Amino acid sequence: MHSLILLNGGVGARVGANQPKQFLKVNGIPILVYSLTAIDPIEQIGEIVMNYPDGWRGAVEKLLEDYAIKTPVTLVEAGDSRHTSVSAMLPHCTHDSVIIHEAARPLVLRQDFENLISSPHDNVALMHQIPFTVAPVDPDTHTVTGSLDRSRLRNVQLPQKFRTSDLADAHRQAAERGDVFTEDATLVATSGYPVSYIDGRDENFKVTTPTDIRLATYLMQENETSYE
Secondary structure (H helix, E strand, C coil): EEEEEEEECCCCCCCCCCCCHHEEEEEEEEHHHHHHEEEEEECEEEEEEEEEECCHHHHHHHHHCCCCCCCEEEEECCCHHHHHHHHHHHHHHHCCCEEEEEEECCCCCHHHHHHHHCCCCCCCEEECCCCCCCCEEEECEEEECCCCEEEEEEEEEHHHEEEEHHHHHHHHHHHHHCCCCCCHHHHHHHHHCCCCCEECCCCCCCCCCHHHHHHHHHHHHHHHCCCC
């Protein structure tokens, strides 16, 4: 069995709405609900540990009730960063394996979680090829400082799966070093544990801007049409 950490504590400042972006509706449904309904039918996920923005616990509880989420959910107040939020939620995970996802990826599929679960690797993340050229730069001088081999780089996606003890130790090491990470695959790898990846999907992007919301709405409507 697996615990699942669902990151849901962001306020979505870049979206520019009057509420956290996970409560905005895409195709008539709050963004948060898409992840919950993809996770809920998966028998191997025994619990969800989810955080919430300050002042929004009641709204989360209402969505859980309105959409009849059956998997047990533990709610934890959000930390001041993604990194601290994961650290705060880890002690509430009771299974030896933990999956991390974020509510801001509403186009995630049940199959994405099942691909991770079926992977023989303890620590494994979804990652996707980068379809464009990237370059290292100095942002202070606005100069290009070299080149990068795109074939050896990947766009880090969620969900990700880890042995719970490995992830906890990686966070402990980071706290001792004073390091903060923006996702956990590189955190665990930097801490000395092997981390594998499996290919993700370009549709499984993180909703960050108003343009992302429009794109997610379009893709969901297109998917509905393809099944008619």
